[in-house]
Amino acid sequence: MDMNDSSLFNTPDKTNFLFNAIPIPCFIWKNLDEEFILFDYNSSAIEKTKHKVEEIKHKKASLIFRDKPSILRNLNRCLEKKVSIKEELPYKPFTLEEKDFLQIYYEYLPPNSVMMFTKSIKKQKEIEKRYFKTGDKYMTLIQNLPLAVYSVFTDVNGTIEFMSKKFEYWTGYTLQELYDDPKLMYNIVHPKDRRRFVDEYIKAFKNKVEYSCEFRIIHKNSEEIRYILDHAIPIFSENGDITKYIGMVIDISEKYYIKKRLEESEEKFRKVAEQSSLGIQIVQDGELKFINEKALEFSGLKKDQVQSFDIKTLAKFIHPDDREKVVNQYNKRIKDSSKKYEPYEFKIVNKEREVFWVESQSKKIIYDDKEAELIILVDITDRKKIEQELKETANLFRSLAEQSSTGIQIVQNNILKYVNQKWADIFELELEDLMNKKASSMQKYIHQDDLEFIKKQMILRKINPEKAKNRYEFRGITSSGKVKWIDIFYKDITYKGKPASFITIVDITDKKHVQNELEQVSKLKSDFLRRITHELKTPLISIKGYADFLLEIYGDELPFDALRIARRINEGTKRLEDLIKELMEASKLESGKIELDLEKEDLVFLIKFTLRELQPLIEKRSHKIHLDLHDSLETFFEKEKIYEVLNNLISNAIKYTPENGDIYIKSEINDHSYIISIKDSGIGFTEVEKKLLFTQFGKIERYGQGLNLDINGSGLGLYISKELIELHEGKIWMESHGRNQGSTFYISIPIRKSN
Known part of the structure; x- marks a missing residue:
C-alpha cells in the first residue's frame, strides 16, 4: 500500500471502509481552535497499544507529544501545506511497553484533519546496525540517520570528501553544489555566529584537538533557522599532521528552544515574583533557595543576609505564640506526599519588632530537578485589624443595644436573628421566647386596625422596595392586652454575609x-x-x-x-x-380648608405689577430698585395668592431698609422651579431674630431702637407667605449675615406644564 496516495481518503465511504482494514496503527488528528485533538483510531492501534490508546482519545497532541515537538511540527506542516510527510524517530509513547523505532506517515485529510500512520522499523534498524560495516547498508544507515555526517580535508579550500543527504534538507543546497563550492557551508552559518564558528575551528586545528561548536544555520530558501551542534574528530597523517576532520552535526533546535523557554519562564517568574505583593519563598532540603522582596519585608532583612538561611533560622522570625504551630506544619508537609496543603495563619516579628499577620499557602514543586516547597505568604495584617475592629464594633453594638431605650431586631429570611431586651419589654415578652422565631409570628402583637397596612408594607418591601415606607407608626398590643403606639424604622443591611433587615421600634404612646x-x-x-x-x-x-x-x-x-x-x-x-x-x-x-385656583400666569408680569402698586412707598423711602429678570416665567399658580406673597416681601424690603437704600430683584431657573430672590441693603437679622421668622405673630420689635423704619405690622405676613408658597408646593427661605448686613428672601415656584 502506498502511504503517500491520499486519494484513498477522498470520500467518507472510502475512509470508513479502509480505516479499520489498515493493518498498521492509524490515528486521525482533528484541528480544533488551533489545537490537534485525537479524534479517532483504527482497530490496529487498539490492538498494538493493548487498548491504552483509548485513554488518550480527545486529548490534545500538545500534551501527548510535549517531549516530541517534531511530531507537532509535522502535524501543523501537513495541515498547512496539505502535503504528505514521512518521519523516522526512536520513541516510547506511554501506550507502548518498550521503546520503539517508528516510521510515521502524515496524510492531509480535508478539511481540517491529519491521518497519522505508524509503523515499527525497530527490527530493520537492528539489522542495519548489525551489518553496519557492509558498504551499501552502511551508506544507507548514514543517509537515514537523524544527524548529518561529513568528512572534510584541512586543505586551503576545505575540500569535502563526504556529506550525508541531511545537509540537503537543512541547507537547501544539493550535495553536488556543496562538493563543488565548500565555501557555501560558510554562507549558511548565521551572520552573528560566523566569527565564532571560524575561531573555534582554527583553535581546534592549531591545538590538534577535537572540534566542537554550537551555532545557527539558515536554509537558503525558507530562511528557517536551525540550531546545531557540530562535533568533529581529527584524522592524523603518519607525521602527526591533521589531514581531515570526520564529524557529525546534530540538530539541537528542540533542545535550544526548550532551554530558552525554561530560561524565559524562570526570568518571568523572577520578575513577577519580585514585583508581587505576595511573599514568595522556595525551600529545598531545609534550605532557603529563593526569597522575593515582599517576603524580605516581613523579616526586615536584605537578600544577602538570608542566602544561607535554613528553616530553623527562618523560624526565629515567627512570633513565639505561633512558632511551634508553624514548625509542626512544616514537618507534617515533609512527611505528607500531598502536592498542596490547606493554608494557615500566623504572626511574623521582624528585626524592628514589628508584628505582621500572614497567611501561608504552600505547594510541592520541582525546582532544579528536585522536589521543593513553594511557600506563598499573604500579608493579612490589615484584614486582621479589620476583623478585630469588627469584633470590637459588634461587642460595642451589642452593649449599646442591650442598654438602649430603643427596641432592636435583626430579621433574616423571616427569622429573628437578634432581639434586644427593650423590644421584649415594649411588648411585655420574655427575650428567650423571641430568639430564632419566625418574624411573622409577631403579627399577633399588631392592632387589627393597622395589620392590613403593615402587611401591605411588608409585601412592598419584597416586590417594590422603593415604594415601601421605611418609617411609620402603628398600634401594638402587649401580651397583657395594652395598646401602645409604636414608631418603627426599617433599614436593609448585610448580616453575616447575607441580606437582612435592621428594625428599630420606639414606644411613643406618651408622645401620642x-x-x-x-x-x-x-x-x-x-x-x-x-x-x-x-x-x-x-x-x-x-x-x-x-x-x-x-x-x-x-x-x-x-x-x-x-x-x-x-x-x-x-x-x-x-x-x-x-x-x-x-x-x-x-x-x-x-x-387646611383653602383650595387653590391655578391658572397659567406670568411671574415676571406679576412682579412688575407689584412694584407699580408699591411705587408711592418706594418713592417715599427714596430707594433704587434693580431688576434682573427673565422676559417671561410662565407656570400655573393662583395670581392673587402669589401677589400677596410678593407684595409682603417687597414691601418688607422697602420698609425695613433705611432711606436711599438698594433693593435687588432677580429671577433664576433650575431643573424644576422658578426662583425669585429679593435682596435689600437694610438692617438684616441676628441669629435670634431668624428663628422668629415665618412663625405666627413672629414680629421682630424695632420700636425704640433709633431706626428710621416703618415698624407697623402684625407679625403674620411672613407666616401667611410661607403657608401660601407651600400650598403651591414651593419653598420660602431667607439669608442674612447679621445686623446691618442686609437680607435676601427667596421663593421657589414649581414649573408646571399643565394644571
Whole structure:
C-alpha cells in the first residue's frame, strides 16, 4: 500500500471502509481552535497499544507529544501545506511497553484533519546496525540517520570528501553544489555566529584537538533557522599532521528552544515574583533557595543576609505564640506526599519588632530537578485589624443595644436573628421566647386596625422596595392586652454575609397623648382666633363707619383737634381691619380648608405689577430698585395668592431698609422651579431674630431702637407667605449675615406644564 496516495481518503465511504482494514496503527488528528485533538483510531492501534490508546482519545497532541515537538511540527506542516510527510524517530509513547523505532506517515485529510500512520522499523534498524560495516547498508544507515555526517580535508579550500543527504534538507543546497563550492557551508552559518564558528575551528586545528561548536544555520530558501551542534574528530597523517576532520552535526533546535523557554519562564517568574505583593519563598532540603522582596519585608532583612538561611533560622522570625504551630506544619508537609496543603495563619516579628499577620499557602514543586516547597505568604495584617475592629464594633453594638431605650431586631429570611431586651419589654415578652422565631409570628402583637397596612408594607418591601415606607407608626398590643403606639424604622443591611433587615421600634404612646392634647389646644386656639376676629369685625365696622361719616360730612366744620382725632381713629381702624383680615386668613390656612385656583400666569408680569402698586412707598423711602429678570416665567399658580406673597416681601424690603437704600430683584431657573430672590441693603437679622421668622405673630420689635423704619405690622405676613408658597408646593427661605448686613428672601415656584 502506498502511504503517500491520499486519494484513498477522498470520500467518507472510502475512509470508513479502509480505516479499520489498515493493518498498521492509524490515528486521525482533528484541528480544533488551533489545537490537534485525537479524534479517532483504527482497530490496529487498539490492538498494538493493548487498548491504552483509548485513554488518550480527545486529548490534545500538545500534551501527548510535549517531549516530541517534531511530531507537532509535522502535524501543523501537513495541515498547512496539505502535503504528505514521512518521519523516522526512536520513541516510547506511554501506550507502548518498550521503546520503539517508528516510521510515521502524515496524510492531509480535508478539511481540517491529519491521518497519522505508524509503523515499527525497530527490527530493520537492528539489522542495519548489525551489518553496519557492509558498504551499501552502511551508506544507507548514514543517509537515514537523524544527524548529518561529513568528512572534510584541512586543505586551503576545505575540500569535502563526504556529506550525508541531511545537509540537503537543512541547507537547501544539493550535495553536488556543496562538493563543488565548500565555501557555501560558510554562507549558511548565521551572520552573528560566523566569527565564532571560524575561531573555534582554527583553535581546534592549531591545538590538534577535537572540534566542537554550537551555532545557527539558515536554509537558503525558507530562511528557517536551525540550531546545531557540530562535533568533529581529527584524522592524523603518519607525521602527526591533521589531514581531515570526520564529524557529525546534530540538530539541537528542540533542545535550544526548550532551554530558552525554561530560561524565559524562570526570568518571568523572577520578575513577577519580585514585583508581587505576595511573599514568595522556595525551600529545598531545609534550605532557603529563593526569597522575593515582599517576603524580605516581613523579616526586615536584605537578600544577602538570608542566602544561607535554613528553616530553623527562618523560624526565629515567627512570633513565639505561633512558632511551634508553624514548625509542626512544616514537618507534617515533609512527611505528607500531598502536592498542596490547606493554608494557615500566623504572626511574623521582624528585626524592628514589628508584628505582621500572614497567611501561608504552600505547594510541592520541582525546582532544579528536585522536589521543593513553594511557600506563598499573604500579608493579612490589615484584614486582621479589620476583623478585630469588627469584633470590637459588634461587642460595642451589642452593649449599646442591650442598654438602649430603643427596641432592636435583626430579621433574616423571616427569622429573628437578634432581639434586644427593650423590644421584649415594649411588648411585655420574655427575650428567650423571641430568639430564632419566625418574624411573622409577631403579627399577633399588631392592632387589627393597622395589620392590613403593615402587611401591605411588608409585601412592598419584597416586590417594590422603593415604594415601601421605611418609617411609620402603628398600634401594638402587649401580651397583657395594652395598646401602645409604636414608631418603627426599617433599614436593609448585610448580616453575616447575607441580606437582612435592621428594625428599630420606639414606644411613643406618651408622645401620642401629648400630641393629641396639643392638637386639641391648637384647635381651641384656631376656634378662638376665628371667634375673636368675628367679634372684633362687627364693632370695627361701626367705628370705621362713624369715623368716615365724621370726616366726610363734618370734616370742614370740626375743630382742628377733633379733626386730628377723627383721622387717627380712621387710620387705626384701617390697621385693625388689616390685622383682622390677616388673622382670618391665617386661621383658614391653619385649618387646611383653602383650595387653590391655578391658572397659567406670568411671574415676571406679576412682579412688575407689584412694584407699580408699591411705587408711592418706594418713592417715599427714596430707594433704587434693580431688576434682573427673565422676559417671561410662565407656570400655573393662583395670581392673587402669589401677589400677596410678593407684595409682603417687597414691601418688607422697602420698609425695613433705611432711606436711599438698594433693593435687588432677580429671577433664576433650575431643573424644576422658578426662583425669585429679593435682596435689600437694610438692617438684616441676628441669629435670634431668624428663628422668629415665618412663625405666627413672629414680629421682630424695632420700636425704640433709633431706626428710621416703618415698624407697623402684625407679625403674620411672613407666616401667611410661607403657608401660601407651600400650598403651591414651593419653598420660602431667607439669608442674612447679621445686623446691618442686609437680607435676601427667596421663593421657589414649581414649573408646571399643565394644571
